[in-house]
Amino acid sequence: MPIWNGLMAETNAERILVVGPSWVGDMVMAQSLFQTLKARQPDCTIAVLAPAWSQPILARMAEVDEAIALDVGHGEFGWRARRRVARTLKGRFERAIVLPRSWKSALVPFLAGIQQRVGFTGEQRLILLTERRKLDRSMLDQTVKRFVSLGLSADEARRGDFACPHPRLTLDADNLAALKAEHGLGQRPAIGMMPGAEYGPAKQWPLAHFRSLTERLIAAGYEVRVLGGPKDVEAGEWIAAGLSHAHNLCGKTRLADAVDLLADCRQVVTNDSGLMHVAAAVGTRVQAIYGSSSPLYTPPLTSRADIHTLALTCSPCFERTCPLGHTNCLNQLDPERLMLALQDR
Template sequence: MNESAKRLLVIGPSWVGDMVMAQSLFITLKQRNPEAMLGVVAPAWSQPILARMPEVDEVLPLGVGHGEFGIKTRRELAGKLKGRYDRAIVLPRSWKAALVPFLARIPERVGFLGEQRYGLLKERRKLDKQVLDQTVKRFVSLGLSEDEASTGQFAIPRPRLMIDRDNLVNLRIAHQLSSRPAIGLMPGAEYGPAKQWPLAYFHQLAERLVSDGYEVRIFGGPKDQDDGDVIAQGLLHTHNLCGKTGLADAVDLLADCGQVVTNDSGLMHVAAAVGTRVHAVYGSSSPAYTPPLTANAQIHYLALECSPCFQRECPLGHMNCLNKLDVEGVYAAIRSTPRPLKLNAQ
């Protein structure tokens, strides 16, 4: 990377988990250019999570829906950025993702080849999926020189989100949370049902944990509210928080949990980034490709002959990769982990 580029702009991804993993790139950039100004162009929903990343100096919301072209909006943002940045790193591989830095006439623009972006990027890198075999590696590599990135042998800083303890206190009061040790459950997965452990298994697990003296907190977005109700049905000390908390609130509440059980989802990466013990359940996806970026995790994955298929729905119709991953194994893993004595936060 050009060391003289002191005003750095990153075109961020569109998913929660990817945005958390992008912090590894932000940390890398700041470690190598401590005095650099770092801005991130990102969907408006991501502002609360970017605000928890001390490396980010400026968030530039892009008011365009997922998959939407929004040329007028992109032109307007580009106009505000002209002359303000020296180098842009484009993380998404889509054509439209490279438009803003091109229209803003940022001198250096780097990204991977994809969707005919030859005129939009100044530095177009070929993606070697064998060398850069994880999403986070691909992100970090774009902050390095091409020679260094091509080896695949470089440090991957782990994401670490800041915690707002005052907000946590208010949340515990607002949602009438108890003093019991808390365990979080995240039943959602935006990608599709082939990544979702059965709700009945989550319910059985919650029932056993409550009997053991834990408080169970169910996290997710508005779309997960009904699933949360299924898990919490008939259980005391179980709180369905799906759709009732903002993204920043989820950061703080997850940091307050001793452990979480989660599908391969955006909230999995949030939990990892606040230091909480993560029990990650994998079905159609692979823990080798998008692992929780923490040493404090246990992977629950059967590695069947048909997996990972990376499909949204099971192409064979049986969902054995998740249906055969029983509650007992996950429960035993939780019980074998000592209860934390204090908040899992920095």
């Protein structure tokens, strides 16, 4: 039986290396690919090559047998690190699936001599991949579809009628109990709030709206948990400062902690972000806010989601900052709309 510590057990089943994405949300969506591979080959082993930060998320995916850290910063080439990792992978895998479209992402499987290497065309990867697939954006109109398609035969992928199972992260009840005791949580039903979005401000609902909604929720008898990374600490404080039963947990919890804390929430209010996909993958109802991005392209993969978008003529623009300077697609989305949606569930 394969084990997590980096030494995979002897097996005659196919050994697959997946080169994973570099964003939290994309990594959660990649679980749909892992689920598809395991459904078709229950005895296969799946290893995921990805940034070190992703290991806590990968550890919550039952389908992943091994996580291999690639210690290269976002945007860095990291030739030495890639070559070093490739040496450790020689002879270990029959197939590699490369999810990112960059040249450098296909380098490790090539250097490791993995015989089958599949991915989409991009950045002149002619010699790095043995099977280069053209990305049909009209057929593969969602990120999750693109990921899953690379685990299928070319004919199946071209037909486009395949299913994409929803991600489902495992939970740690003991960790949740410890977190609730440490941070004084659980006195009221909890609503999660995620004000961050790594991509940029054109995906971020105004903090004043989050604050207004928090005040209304507390008055209605809820506890509010603001979650995010170290970059979101100031935003979390802006939302929660001075409010009883509002907890700014930004920067105080790990990514794995967010999995358990979000699963314990009744609902979450979130921008289109990595934590939105985490919340969807633990089964919590999601109130998802879209500004510059599109729910058609990166929807929360759950049947328990309400989408909030104004669908202005200028959106989605997919820009990091509003090119018109007003961000009306988010500013004009009133907190009252979210409050009504929360109360309706």
